[in-house]
Amino acid sequence: MQIVLSKNFKLISVKPDSKIFLIRFIILLLLASWIAGFLLPLIISIENPFINYFLKRFYSTVCHQESFKCISIGHAGMLVCARCTGIYFGAFITSISSLFIVVPFISKKLLMISILPLMMDVFLTTSGVYTYSQFLSFVTGIIFGMVIYLFTILELEKFILNK
């Protein structure tokens, strides 16, 4: 593990060695299968009502699945809302890039800042200041997803490598 310290930005970064690369790759695969699960109705037409019902039920434990908040293409819709999709996509994009680039150390302050747009969007749409926008929810979700992935990955690597 190579640690690079940038004094100007007070940034500690970790370059992936082979073990870390493997951990990140496994996490990437897990994330990809989770995302593939909720994208399934868009990819293939599930004609088995039993699987259809329980797949929807499975994702309902982590998302409200309100139909107007779920991104849909044609007649098929995703199994999670635009905000959740954004969070998972943000984490997925970062997990791919973390295989090749240096992962910056994320401070708690930055984590709090990243959740602010998401919370503001929730608050402003709930209070009726503006109407719900899938695009805005998706974008604020992506920002939070990217930061939460970076924040969590270093901690998970520490746990798995027993450091």
Next chain:
Amino acid sequence: MNKKYLASLVCGFGAAVLTTIPGLESIACCLLVPIASIFTIGLYKKSSPGLLRIQTGTGVILGLLTGIFAALFASGFEIILTYITKSNDLIASMPQTEKLINGMNLGEAAKESIEILKQMSNEIQTTGFSLLYSILITLGNLITYTIFGMLGGAVGTAIINKRSSN
């Protein structure tokens, strides 16, 4: 009781209660169980004054326990509510499912699965309980809540350790 179990039990129960509130779920989304895990770690740290730093492993285990308790309580609440009301989202979605099925040319496997769904729906409407449905929702809850609980545990450990070091 062990402090780990007690903190997880309290926060897991809290998360399970909150999942039953329909309006809240649309706000908290997938963050409810991770937030409960962060609270568990905070509670565990408060109950152990001598503890300066929480190991990531301990945080992940606390998150896992929170997820397990949340899943068990949430499933329990749903089973009880289904038993009392003799209705749930499966019953509500059945007419729509049947309408959809009638418009499709389905194979044997799909026809068998419709029969299973109808059987579960009948059991719920007559007795208020279906063993297969209860097993499936508990399994689903256990898988998702434990994953999100562990992630929340890892995040919570980092947040609380950083607060302590500051």
